[in-house]
Amino acid sequence: MAKPQRRYTCQLCGSVASKWQGQCVDCGEWNTLVEEVGGVVTPFAAKHDLRSGGRAFQLSGLDSDVALPDRLMTGIAELDRALGGGLVAGSATLIGGDPGIGKSTLLLQAAAKLALAGSRVAYISGEEAADQVRLRARRMDLGQAPVQLATATSVRDILTTLDSGAPPALLIIDSIQTMHSDLIEGAPGTVSQVRASAQELIRYAKDRGTALILVGHVTKDGTIAGPRVLEHMVDTVLSFEGERSHQYRILRSVKNRFGGTDEIGVFAMQSEGLAEVANPSALFLTDRDEAIAGAIVFPAVEGTRPVLVEIQALVVRLASGATPRRAVVGWDSGRLAMILAVLEARCGLSFSTCEVYLNVSGGYRIADPGADLAVAAALVSALAERPIPADAVAFGELALSGEVRGVAHAGLRLKEAAKLGFGRALVPGSARDAGGTLATNCFSTAGALVDHLLGR
Structure with a gap:
């Protein structure tokens, strides 16, 4: 009987090793390798030729007519600037930043503005209870916005719920490290769970034309936690920067398939939320x-x-x-x-x-x-x-x-x-x-x- 193939994945950098060892050879961190069980390897699977048996697809030239993607304006000019002109339907955006920097606050403001403008918006929180999000919205005077709010961590439950109605124009997942897929073994936040959960959510966004925003945790070095492949899977990566002792916040575009990189949006933290700074030089x-x-x-x-x-x-x-x-x-x-x-x-x-x-x-x-x-x-x-x-x-x-x-x-x-x-x-x-x-x-x-x- 064929045995399952075992591999060990680093929880910080995502590198894969064939056997367990105390230190990751790529990032140098200790005790970060976790065992993952791969697919069953059989003699047939090892020798199978992949050049036949698949579904043929059509190739097209670079001169084919392509329509420009539709932009969904959030109503927050600094956020739209960092995104390259607004959210693109069917795109996936990853936003990371230190705890308490204002990621959830900014996304709640954007969700409320889009909902008040007539767009269907779903906000799924895996870290806070729904009542906590409602209280924050009331403090920012956004309690009347028709945002569809829920607390969930199961990707299967989320996708089943969303498929029961019309797809939302914007889907916010806060955060991707709290999501888990029952197709993969492991606790939420591990490399395999983060990769599988993000892949299922991105596939839904591409199929339904929904703009997806994933909130990501960061490590002590300021990089987004989880496998590096997560940043390759999404279309846009935004980094929320700033010192908590200062009132300003900078939203920096690190990667953008629909716009330029290194664009920034500047905000000032106030009691009613994040306010845009039109003239950051001042x-x-x-x-x-x-x-x-x-x-x-x-x-x-x-x-x-x-x-x-x-x-x-x-x-x-x-x-x-x-x-x-x-x-x-x-x-x-x-x-x-x-x-x-x-x-x-x-x-x-x-x-x-x-x-x-x-x-x-x-x-x-x-x-x-x-x-x-x-x-x-x-x-x-x-x-x-x-x-x-x-x-x-x-x-x-x-x-x-x-x-x-x-x-x-x-x-x-x-x-x-x-x-x-x-x-x-x-x-x-x-x-x-x-x-x-x-x-x-x-x-x-x-x-x-x-x-x-x-x-x-």
């Missing part, structure tokens, strides 16, 4: 009437949206023999070490006996390499205790050779800076003609920037 800029040493504004670009943030640096000289500290908030610490090395090796500045602190105001996180020049300017200003003019912005990528390189969307960055009242810009030479009404100081090397800031 949220991340600090109000100061005079120039301060170590502070400069960087015009970042998120997708198609320019966002101005203030970069703050503090350099503290230490007594000889003390070990200097490097602390970074909102930027890559490795990139800060690179900028410091370039300033020391190419510009003759010494930070070896100084503690260096770098902060992006408002808790904003920057991944744009164009921030190199702004960070370098803030560090030089803090070290020399010479303020940079308060109406100045800076951007540019810094190479290890000390060369200042151009970055994308220079005109868009400078246009946004001019709109907010800034008068000058420290930019690479390639952005010389993109300044418009701004006075541009162009630099080809980091040494030229240092000479300009120190008045050499």
Whole structure:
């Protein structure tokens, strides 16, 4: 008699091993391998030829006429921006974020607005009781919205209930880690259960033309929990970011088959729910009437949206023999070490006996390499205790050779800076003609920037 094939799957990264071991060879985590029983392997199945016996399908060319997908506007402009223009019928969207960041609040607001606009919306909660969701809706003054609400964790029960009536235009599952399928053995939240439950729900959405939104938990590293294949199964992946101590929240598009990635929607947490922020630059800029040493504004670009943030640096000289500290908030610490090395090796500045602190105001996180020049300017200003003019912005990528390189969307960055009242810009030479009404100081090397800031 044929024996079932056994395999062991990592609960964090989803890698598969033929035998159990204490440590996953891919992600390095301990005690994460869980046994899964696969299909029965027989000599016939091992030798069966898959090139015959199937159902033939028709192939078509790239020049075939294709209708653009219909968009379902949620009524929340920042959410629609992150989605690429609204929800697509039959699409699957995965949204992840830290606990308490506002995922359920945002989706409840979107569900209520769509329901009030006449769309059929179903909200299935696997974590909260229906009365808890109703109380939250009443606090946000959305208690009268005709949202179809239920508490369930069985995928079979959910699909049976939905098939008994007209398919909803929007189906929200909160969260996918609480769902379980009786076709797969294992507790809810395991790799096999998450994969099987998501596959059944996505198949329903594709067949019925329902826009599906899955809420996902995140790990301590900020990545979505469960198998990595879950992100490949869905059409759109949204990441809800923000510090709980700050009022702002950023909804970032990580993957989108129907739009551009790196688009963001900005929200502010208020007592009545999440409010849209139409001008995020005003949220991340600090109000100061005079120039301060170590502070400069960087015009970042998120997708198609320019966002101005203030970069703050503090350099503290230490007594000889003390070990200097490097602390970074909102930027890559490795990139800060690179900028410091370039300033020391190419510009003759010494930070070896100084503690260096770098902060992006408002808790904003920057991944744009164009921030190199702004960070370098803030560090030089803090070290020399010479303020940079308060109406100045800076951007540019810094190479290890000390060369200042151009970055994308220079005109868009400078246009946004001019709109907010800034008068000058420290930019690479390639952005010389993109300044418009701004006075541009162009630099080809980091040494030229240092000479300009120190008045050499």
